[in-house]
Amino acid sequence: MGNTPDVYAILKNELKGSEAEVLTPGSAGYAESIKRWSEHCEKKAQAVVKVTSSSDISKTLNFAQTNEIPFVVRGGGHSTSGSSSIDDGLVIDLSKMRKVAVDPKAKTIRAEGGTIWEDVDMEAAKFGLATVGGTVNHTDNLISVEIVLASGQLVTASESSHPDLFWAVRGAGQNFGVVTAFTFQGYDQPDPVFAGTLVFLPDKLPQIVRFVNKFHATSDGNQALLWGFSSPPPANAPVVLAQVFYNGSESAGQEFFTDLINLGPVANTTSMIPYEKLNGLLNHAVGFDGRKQFGGGAFKLPLNPAFVQSIHADFLDFVNSHERMNESLILFETIPFTKILEVSNEEMAFSNRGDYYNVATCFKWFDPSLDQEIRDFSRNLLKKASQSAGVVQDEKVRSVEGVGVYGNYANLDVSATDIYGRNAKKLEDLKYKYDPNNLFSRGLRLVPKPLVVVN
Known part of the structure; x- marks a missing residue:
């Protein structure tokens, strides 16, 4: 029934009176509605339903079930997995x-399901x-969620209401319902912060790695360092x-990063900025054109500079041998994990907590024929980069620490075990309960x- 030409007219009628829109091919705004951050993920949905309330979502879910129409949910549309796009069904667009x-007064922040981090x-x-x-800022400190379940029911999940569902959605939310609102804990941040980007020529890589090793030993949690390789415009040359x-004064920030600053970067944008501008510092490198592919792994410190140079060489050889791939990036996210480890991997579905850091690739290209080649190369490069952590290949280490793979990457x-480790079994049980x-x-x-009930 989902393929009949007038089936979506039924949905439009069911949503009459709300501000929701049902867009089909040929509708004004349809072409824009299927655009995604990565062109790799754009698919021609039968319909895009731009909902405005939990009631709209409940009605759309019921319609999809009744008419056996597959669907996906779009929040910010920023992923590269393609899970917010569909060819053979409808998109519930938030x-x-x-x-x-x-x-x-309570220092809480309630954000509806379609918000991006810039809004928050x-x-x-x-x-x-x-x-x-x-x-x-165009992508867990969660107190509660309001979520529409498969039954169409809107419930609040928190530590005191549906706590098992709250356990599940913190890491596996897309498998359990459509979250219409998140409530986050806020923290006082009245002062600006010292932040910015330093750009170096590749010959400085060994010294940078040595500073990263020092950072690991000296950071007290008020600092972060993201570093990696790319060949961004306008020069399109390796850097x-x-x-x-x-999180402090400019003088304290410069003192902490003085070894890096003294290496002589070819560009230095560091300054005091409002905290809300921080998550926008990488926006220039993650524009909305082209095809993109995330990949993720993990690394431990200290790192051997020669090992990092070999990863850099592999990355450059691949990027330079293909056209229009210069904006691709490999990023080592050296963000202190002490606070993260205060929560165990069993306290929620998210299971990527361990004595390691995330490493990510974001490949950008334009030729669709390269899709599989790039996916394979990214996987192999991350496997090599993750050798220092051991968590990706070694099941014994994985059972003690996290899975070593950030789910968003x-x-x-x-498999579910790859992302959720030992939590996968509990998630499957809860999936049966809620969906x-x-x-x-x-x-x-x-x-x-x-x-399984044993008598």
């Missing part, structure tokens, strides 16, 4: 649900607050990038498994 409300950062800053977010962050060809018919089947696959 982009009209971007309201952010701050309770300055900017509104929180009006009250001198900040919360934990991403490294770019080593280092984005620095210090993973592709859809990985026994596997309505939310797109993205990373979680198969509902009924609980």
Whole structure:
């Protein structure tokens, strides 16, 4: 029934009276609605439903089930897995649900399901607050979620309400429902921070790695360092990038990063900036054109400079042998993990906590014929880069620490165990409780498994 030409007219009628839109090919705004951050993920959906409320979502889910129409959910559309796009069904698009409300007394931030981090950062800053977010502002410090389940019911999940569901959605939310609102804990952040980007020629790479090793030993949690390789415009020449962050004064920040600054970067944009601008520092490197592919792994410090140079050489050889790939990036996210490790891998579905850091690739290209070649190269490069951590290949290490793969960087060809480790079994049990018919089947696959009762 989902393929009949007038089936979406039924949905339009069911949503009459709301501000929701049902866009089909030929509708004004349809072409824009299927655009994604990566062209690699753009698919021609049968319909895009721009919802404005939990009621709209419930009606759309019921319609999809009744008419056996597959669907996906789009939040910010920033992933490279393709899980927010579809060819053979409809998209539940949350982009009209971007309201952010701050309770300055309770220091909480409520963000609707379609918000991007820029919305959250900017509104929180009006009250001198900040919360934990991403490294770019067009992407867990969660108190509760409001979520529409497969049944169409809207529930609040928190430590005191549906705590098992709250456990699941912190890491595996797309498998359990459509989150219409998040409530985050905010923290006082009234002062600006020292941050910016240092750009070096590749010959400085050994000294940079030595500083990274020193950073690991000296950081007290008020600093962060993202560093990696690219050949960005306008020069399109190989460079080593280092984005620095210090939550404190300019003089203290310069002193902490003095070894890097004294290496003689060819560009230095560091300064005191409002905290809400921090997550926008990488935006220039992650524009919305071209095809893109995330990949993720893990690394431990200290690193051998020669080992990093070999990764750099592999990366450059591949990028330079293909046209228009100069904006590709490999990024070592040296963000202190002490606070992260205060929560165990069993306390929520998210299972990537360990004595290691994330390493990510973001390849950008324009020729569709390269899709598989780039995916394979990214996987192999990350496997090499992750050798220092051991968590990706060694099941014994994995059972003690996290999985070594950040779920947002993973592709859809990985298993639930790859992302959730020992938590996968519990997630499958909860999937049976909250979505026994596997309505939310797109993205990373979680198969509902009924609980076995032993008499």
